[in-house]
Amino acid sequence: MKYINRKSEQYFYAILLILPALTAILIFQIWPIFELVHVSFRNYSMLSGNSKWIGLQNYIHTLHDPLLWRTFYNTIWFIFLKIPAQMIFAFGLALLVQSPNRGIGILRTIILIPAITSMVVISAIWGLMYHPTNGLINSFLELLHLPMQPFLISPKQAMPSIAFMTIWKDVGFNMILYLAGLMGIPSSIYEAAKIDGAGGIQILRYITIPLIKRTTIFILITNLIMAFKVFTPIYLMTGGGPTNSTRVIVLYIYDNAFIYNKMGYASSISIILGIILLIISYFSTKEYS
Amino acid sequence: MNIRLKLINKYISKLILWCCILILILFFTIPYIWMASSAFKPRSEIFAYIHPLSWRTFIPINPTFENFRTLLVEKGFWRPLLNSLGIAVTTVGITLLVSSMMAFALSRLKFNGRDLIFALVLATMMIPFEAIMVPMFLITQKLGLDNTYLGLFLPWIGDAFIIFLLRQQFLEIPTDIQDAAIMDGCNPFQIYWKIMMPLIKPALISAAFIKFMYSWDSYIWPLIITRDPQKMVVAVAIGKLFTDQDILWELIFAGSFIATIPIVILFIFLQRYYVEGITSTGLHGQ
Numbered sequence: 035m036k037y038i039n040r041k042s043e044q045y046f047y048a049i050l051l052i053l054p055a056l057t058a059i060l061i062f063q064i065w066p067i068f069e070l071v072h073v074s075f076r077n078y079s080m081l082s083g084n085s086k087w088i089g090l091q092n093y094i095h096t097l098h099d100p101l102l103w104r105t106f107y108n109t110i111w112f113i114f115l116k117i118p119a120q121m122i123f124a125f126g127l128a129l130l131v132q133s134p135n136r137g138i139g140i141l142r143t144i145i146l147i148p149a150i151t152s153m154v155v156i157s158a159i160w161g162l163m164y165h166p167t168n169g170l171i172n173s174f175l176e177l178l179h180l181p182m183q184p185f186l187i188s189p190k191q192a193m194p195s196i197a198f199m200t201i202w203k204d205v206g207f208n209m210i211l212y213l214a215g216l217m218g219i220p221s222s223i224y225e226a227a228k229i230d231g232a233g234g235i236q237i238l239r240y241i242t243i244p245l246i247k248r249t250t251i252f253i254l255i256t257n258l259i260m261a262f263k264v265f266t267p268i269y270l271m272t273g274g275g276p277t278n279s280t281r282v283i284v285l286y287i288y289d290n291a292f293i294y295n296k297m298g299y300a301s302s303i304s305i306i307l308g309i310i311l312l313i314i315s316y317f318s319t320k321e322y323s
Numbered sequence: 324m325n326i327r328l329k330l331i332n333k334y335i336s337k338l339i340l341w342c343c344i345l346i347l348i349l350f351f352t353i354p355y356i357w358m359a360s361s362a363f364k365p366r367s368e369i370f371a372y373i374h375p376l377s378w379r380t381f382i383p384i385n386p387t388f389e390n391f392r393t394l395l396v397e398k399g400f401w402r403p404l405l406n407s408l409g410i411a412v413t414t415v416g417i418t419l420l421v422s423s424m425m426a427f428a429l430s431r432l433k434f435n436g437r438d439l440i441f442a443l444v445l446a447t448m449m450i451p452f453e454a455i456m457v458p459m460f461l462i463t464q465k466l467g468l469d470n471t472y473l474g475l476f477l478p479w480i481g482d483a484f485i486i487f488l489l490r491q492q493f494l495e496i497p498t499d500i501q502d503a504a505i506m507d508g509c510n511p512f513q514i515y516w517k518i519m520m521p522l523i524k525p526a527l528i529s530a531a532f533i534k535f536m537y538s539w540d541s542y543i544w545p546l547i548i549t550r551d552p553q554k555m556v557v558a559v560a561i562g563k564l565f566t567d568q569d570i571l572w573e574l575i576f577a578g579s580f581i582a583t584i585p586i587v588i589l590f591i592f593l594q595r596y597y598v599e600g601i602t603s604t605g606l607h608g609q
Contacts, residue, residue, distance in 0.1 A: 044432055047511035051428035052440065054421040058481030062459060063447040069458035130343070141344055143594060144351050150590045150597070152540040154558040155579040158565040159358050162572060170357055173374035202351070207601065214602040263453040266542050270562055284453045291457045292547055300457050308454035315449045
């Protein structure tokens with residue numbers, strides 16, 4: 035391999051080409067990490083500009099904050115409601131949409147449209163659909179002679195309602211990744227199984243599912259990271275209520291930092307969240323390198 | 324007899340399949356149909372036909388542009404629309420330029436520390452925005468960029484996913500092309516701009532579309548970094564319509580319609596690039 039020759043010229047251009055993006059990354063990605071650690075040891079008030087070193091107090095406070103534990107519980111409840119259902123649904127859709135049929139191509143496009151629509155728009159439209167008296171979903175239940183539901187204003191139903199909406203939005207994204215995984219399975223394996231007399235369910239159970247295990251793990255990890263960071267639909271649709279039943283981690287960080295003006299405490303919760311997500315991504319790189 | 328039974332069986336399973344497909348299509352499109360039709364309905368008509376459910380729920384009987392007029396003119400929604408469009412176009416342009424420059428240097432030039440810088444870029448992919456939004460806000464404020472257009476897009480121009488995607492593309496170009504260009508007396512910048520960039524056009528389109536959507540949809544950052552209503556973006560404006568005390572349904576529908584339809588049309592044309600982009604990086608628009 036022959037690269038461009040003269041060394042000093044090489045360096046000049048390398049610096050020129052790298053500097054703009056690198057500067058942005060250093061200022062807005064790397065510096066915040068140090069700032070985050072720094073602020074998490076302080077009592078930082080944005081209004082007065084006061085900043086006092088208070089050692090581990092913010093971290094000690096996280097251990098004694100029942101609301102924080104509630105947000106962790108709620109986030110995990112959200113993940114539990116969303117991810118298994120979403121992945122099974124996505125896998126089914128990928129199997130259905132796999133065949134090269136014109137009508138099915140349209141279905142594939144349609145399933146992806148929610149994935150590319152803004153979360154704010156979807157939260158607003160679904161928020162109206164979930165409306166207890168004038169919502170579309172209750173009209174639909176009425177048509178089927180089923181009882182009307184309170185949805186977002188009920189502490190029991192709010193989180194499942196939001197999880198359902200995000201499944202509707204994100205399933206297409208998982209489906210695309212599953213489709214890419216399915217395309218990676220050589221057709222000769224399927225043919226061999228058919229010759230050996232395997233039926234549709236057996237092929238699925240003993241060939242397709244084991245062979246896309248890597249894809250499944252990748253999708254699981256991506257979904258976990260995305261679900262831990264859920265904020266927009268909850269901020270807009272319930273604001274954490276009713277009675278804290280949908281208050282999730284990122285919403286609590288946002289409220290502490292920008293509503294209660296407790297930047298230090300918000301930073302220490304951010305660090306806990308960051309560590310959880312780093313552990314999850316660490317497993318993904320282990321799986322993939 | 325047996326053949327006939329088989330034939331009937333085949334038709335029934337076909338029928339079930341098509342019923343499933345129809346239900347799925349309705350499941351994914353009904354919110355859009357409801358949104359689009361209600362955007363053209365007067366307020367009274369929206370509520371009059373919500374229940375019982377009928378075709379009138381989904382089709383405007385007296386279609387009107389009144390909602391759009393109220394929203395754009397009286398509520399000044401044109402301003403967030405222009406802001407979002409301007410910010411998205413600027414973000415895409417600058418991101419593609421600086422990220423492709425870096426990707427080119429990291430794949431085609433040889434210098435000390437190259438692998439270290441690439442490792443640093445890859446590491447930033449693991450940093451979740453939500454965990455660093457507080458210090459990002461504090462730093463942007465320190466730099467005096469809060470409440471400015473610059474502050475809205477500058478933090479997002481060094482995009483590790485795009486650098487990664489484009490670097491892969493540059494690596495696939497045969498070195499012969501580069502060698503020939505050196506023989507002809509091109510400097511590295513000319514090789515990058517005149518020879519390499521045209522060769523990775525499909526990847527650039529994928530990256531541009533994903534970044535455009537990312538910028539158009541971004542919500543948390545504009546929400547925390549801008550207070551000035553003049554600098555509000557479209558996502559924040561719609562969110563505000565929805566969280567206001569007095570919810571104006573018809574305006575939410577109209578605003579959502581304006582914010583969504585251009586993206587959906589763009590997506591239908593660029594679908595192939597989008598799918599390639601997310602399957603090759605595992606990255607989603609958000």
